[in-house]
Amino acid sequence: MELDDVSVGLSTLASSDADAEPDVEVLPPLGTDTEDATATVDEINPYTSADALSAPAEGLAGGEPALEALLSEGGSDLSADRICAIFPFPLDTFQRRALELFLEGRSVVVCAPTGAGKTAIAEAAAAAALVRGQRVIYTTPLKALSNQKLFETRRRFGHVRCGLQTGDASLNPDADIVVMTTEILRNIMYRTAELAEENNTGSQSTREARLGDVGLIVLDEVHYLGDPHRGSVWEEVIINCPRHIQLLCMSATVANPQDLGDWIAKEHMPCETIQTRFRPVPLHWHFAYYKAPKGARLDDLLATLPNGKQALNPRLSSRRVLMEEAKAILAPPAGRWGGGDEWGDDWGSGGGGRRGRNRGRGGFPPSLGAWDLEDQVAELLERDPQALQRRVNMRRTPDTSRTIRLLAENEMLPAIWFILSRRDCDVSALRAGAEPLTGPQEQEAIAAEVAALRADQPEAVREDLVPALISGIASHHAGQLPGWKSLVERLFQRGLLRLVFATGTLAAGINMPARTTVISSLSRRTDEGPRLMPHNELLQMAGRAGRRGFDTEGNCVVLQNKFEGAEEAWQIIRAGPEPLVSQFSISYGLVLNLLSVNTLDQAREFVSRSFGNYLSTEGNSRREAEAGALEEEARKLVESFKALATARAKELNARVKEAKDELRRLKAAQLAAQCDTARSMLDEQPMPRLVVLDLAAGGSAAAAASGGGGRGGGGGGRPVLMPALLVGEVEPPAEATAAAAADGDGKETPLLPYYACLAADNRLMRASVACVAGVLAGVEGVVAEEDADKVWAAVRAVRSNAWRNVEAGSWALQATLGTPTTSPVTRQLQARLPWSFVQVDTQLAAQVLSARQSVKAAVAELEVQRRMASQAGGSGKDGWLEKMARAKRLLKKAEKLRSESKSSGQLESTWKTFQSTMDILICVDALERDSLRVLPLGLLARNIQGGNELWLAMALSHPALHRLSGPSLGALLGALLSPEVLSKPVAVLAAYPVSPQVEAAVEALEPARQLLLELQSDAGLTRWNDALLVDLRFAGLVEAWASGATWSQIMSDSNLDDGDMARLLIRTIDLLKQLQHNAHLLPELKEAAAEALRGMDRKPVAELTF
Secondary structure, three states: OOHHHOOOOHHHHHOOOHHHOOOOOOEOOOOOOOOOOOOEOOOOOOOOHHHHHOOHHHHHHHHHHHHHHHHHHOOOOOOHHHHHOOOOOOOOHHHHHHHHHHHOOOEEEEEOOOOOOHHHHHHHHHHHHHHOOOEEEEEEOOHHHHHHHHHHHHHHHOOOOEEEEOOOOEEOOOOOEEEEEHHHHHHHHHHHHHHHHHHHOOOHHHHHHHOOOEEEEEEOOHHHHHOOOOHHHHHHHHHHOOOOOEEEEEEOOOOOHHHHHHHHHHHOOOEEEEEOOOOOOOEEEEEEEEEOOOEEEEEEOEEEOOOOOEEEOHHHOHHHHHHHHHHHHHOOOOOOOOOOOOOOOOOOOOOOOOOOOOOOOOOOOOOOOHHHHHHHHHHHHHHOHHHHHHHHHHHHOOOHHHHHHHHHHOOOOOEEEEOOOHHHHHHHHHHHOOOOOOOHHHHHHHHHHHHHHHHHOHHHOOHHHHHHHHOOEEEEOOOOOHHHHHHHHHHHHOOOOOEEEEOHHHHHOOOOOEOEEEEOOOEEEEOOEEEEOOHHHHHHHHOOEOOOOOOOOEEEEEEOOOOOOHHHHHHHHHHOOOOOOOOOOOOHHHHHHHHHHOOHHHHHHHHOOOHHHHHHHHOHHHHHHHHHHHHHHHHHHHHHHHHHOOHHHHHHHHHHHHHHHHHHHHHHHHHHHHHHHHHHHHHOOOOOEEEEEEOOHHHHHHHHOOOOOOOOOOOOOOOOEEEEEEEEEEOOOHHHHHHOOEOOOOOEOOOOOEEEEEEOOOEEEEEEHHHEEEEOOOHHHOOOHHHHHHHHHHHHOOOHHHOEEOOOOOOOEEEEEOOOOOHHHHHHOOOOOOOEEOOOOHHHHHHHHHHHHHHHHHHHHHHHHHHHHHHHOOOHHHOHHHHHHHHHHHHHHHHHHHHHHHHHHHHHHHHHHHHHHHHHHHHOOOEOOOOOOEOHHHHHHHOOOOOOHHHHHHHHOOHHHOOOOHHHHHHHHHHHHHHHHOOOOOOOOEOOOOOHHHHHHHHHHHHHHHHHHHHHHHOOOHHHHHHHOOOOOOHHHHHHHHOOOOHHHHHHOEOOOHHHHHHHHHHHHHHHHHHHOOOOOOHHHHHHHHHHHHHHOOOOOOOOOO
8 A cells, every 4th residue: 555545644644654655754752851850850641531521610510618617727738739739630640749849949940841830830820829818919911911910810719819910901909819910910019119218228038028928939931031122021030039939930842041041040049940851732733735526635744663763754745745746736637738727837848937948738738648757747846946846836735625524524623723914814714704713602691692782882893893703703803892803702612613713922821722733834034035934933823722621632724825834834843942042132121110219239249130141151161162072063954065076066056146146236226227227217307206116125135236136127125115205416325335345356336426305204214326216207106395394304414324124235325213293294195096106127137037037946946956965975964065064054053052151241232221211311311420310300211111211201301292182191101102003104094183282292292202312213223213202293183083083084094003003002091191191291292181081981992901
């Protein structure tokens, strides 16, 4: 029997012939203990079907009387057995070990997969603390998770014992167990230290006494410590934590949990690390793809080899798939030549595209017969494997509806289907909703929930998605209102929904247990282009499946798509978890908080205690030794490669270089032609002039020199068009001038003209003519001279170091923040105008395409030679191709290790940033120069949570705000907060103009904003400048909402998503609530904040709290 004729399951492959895939790369199976026995606990799964299928509520109801009995008994003789008795199921080995360490008085780090049962450890530790007469603080990274955790702890421990603090909500804050966000705990610790400083000179004993009744702090999702934006908060909490409080840190799987535990042991108290790969509900990996003629097909993604290690299912290896699919498609049916017309001739002699002359014949002339088809497929695979891979991927991508039916047939519902974009989530839900997955009773229950939401929050109901919801299918993403998302979560938890299409944000920890997760894409868009997602991110999503108490097994289904397949999924899985890295960073709030209760020397000592500094000092010698060993192994492999390399390979390398040089030359010529056309169009029209800029053209212009993309004909990235006002020519950046120096042939590169522009998002731009994509000709493109003067004045005021490249590595387009005086000008920059776009030289475009084909052909021939050389030098891992690939991996790993070692200078760099930040605070009178005493402006800033606390404090303390009404204050704050909500440039259409009072206030703030912009730029802190953007396009919307406009009114008059608008309003509401309780704010501003809240904090944006 052939391997193709059977389903390759894990058990089948365990006993199959090991020679089926001799070159496959392997990993130990998930669950194998590869760590030191003292640090890792792994075990056989003792979790029974009866345990798994019992409803969570039933188990909790059974456990609650036992918990009450334990708490009423009390006593000092507290054993693990007594604590374990409160659960209706036996604790697993790693859970019990963590509890025993806690009872011994140690802090504990628990690193376990999602769904392994970390919550049970937290409940056991909390019960132990309550029996001791101590209080518990339970932290979560998100407000939504805090609300959810409050609900769970109330159900477990009772309403009276549980409270909540999230900054804008405070329920029973003196309860035995208080749930809060990590930022709130950080602030409590700083305020506790400040009160101790005021009352008793700040002795450590006094500070600890302020939290003396707290015995346990649970840091849930502690892997957020590695979050680039918020990770610093977790480090501050751990460093500041009084030593009498035990920490329970719960993390998803990371590579170095022992580093975290050792750091806590050094900086806080004795700490042990429990690490396990054990999942009580096993997770099975599947791969879904289209296979003619049966349609969607489901295979095991991984296989267990006879040696016990895991590998990619050999059925799914790329080369095997390519061979099978190509033969199936190209084999001539009876009475026909060729295999159908879906292939075109991307690799045929006619060159590129679906409209080639061989269309309908699969690229084969009629002289070929079926007898030599396999040889022809092999040749095709060697000639252009990339084109073949693209076609196969497209063919094998499964249809959504067929895949859903496949999941249902295999009893793999309910499922969460992860999709990259919000729009695709909604579209998929609408299409899938045509085939109901629910029965009459379920539909009636769902309809009742929708009716209740419609009666309470009619604006929150997505009427277009209601039919799909009734069918048991929904979407869930950040573009929806909180009420609708909460409804979807509630229905899914009740088991009424069978399928939810969601973006990756759902994987952050919301309790939506599913039997199956579906991964539709394995790549993410980054500044450097598409990249495969990290292992940790994939496991975070996959781990939503098979949650304990719901299923006996979980499933993760990876879908074939046009870009990725099984090989890429295996590549991510076998890479293993990424390490936890420090994101400790300096901010105005940190400096002010530290100097409020510490001397400068004490503040430096605090900074030196960061997790990053620990890693860079304690781990340097180990990393250096590991890097040296890796480099030595790589050196030996390189020597072996040199001995096996052939003259033919060198010749082909030279041909590839020649082809790439020609492509680079043609791309440069194409770019020059486009620039000449754009310059001619501009010369024909008087300036200032409305134009369209391509924000992606900066990278394309830079890539042209290396044969990369560009607008038109040659491929490259898609244009990102932005209307702008071009006011005139300016001096080019210094980098552009330097780049125009003599090249290797002694010729000078002509220097392209640059223009000063104001973009529609109120950013000032210095744009090369290469970035001009279109012009608005005639009188329609003319603007008033006074508007142009405002832009010129703003441009001339920009410091040279404040310009930042829009595309990394390219100075063809640079930007900085606009000013309040330029913001009104942007109203003229509407997206829908009769633009005249720069046309592409079709002859040059054709030459570029031809040159690209030449590059592809040369590269393909080189690949053939490499394979031949690999076979000549030995098969498998003895071939030089494999040796060089391994050497490259070794050197990359060594380079990473050495870069981490070099970061031992991190402390000095971080302290330099601390001093620069302190100098800015002194310059704006937030700190006293000699004593470093925190002045009123600093006191106001340290009590504000925001992207740039100092800028918000400077604005709120400005006299121009003191007479603003509530709606006007809300509008101003919305304009200041917009950079936090919308991080990417977006063309916003909003029909609500901002009031003159707000415009006047923004203009009055400009000197302060400009001062802070210059101070940050001079200090090298330009990354903070983005938070100084003032975008009045949003102010009118916020003001209208605060003045009583309905949700349907503001949304019908703007092009923002519901979720984006809600986030802006919620963030503004959050800041207004902070202002109400800020003791350092003037009473009139507090009154205005209260007035704004009365108009803004209403449904459908009012946040939900259990």
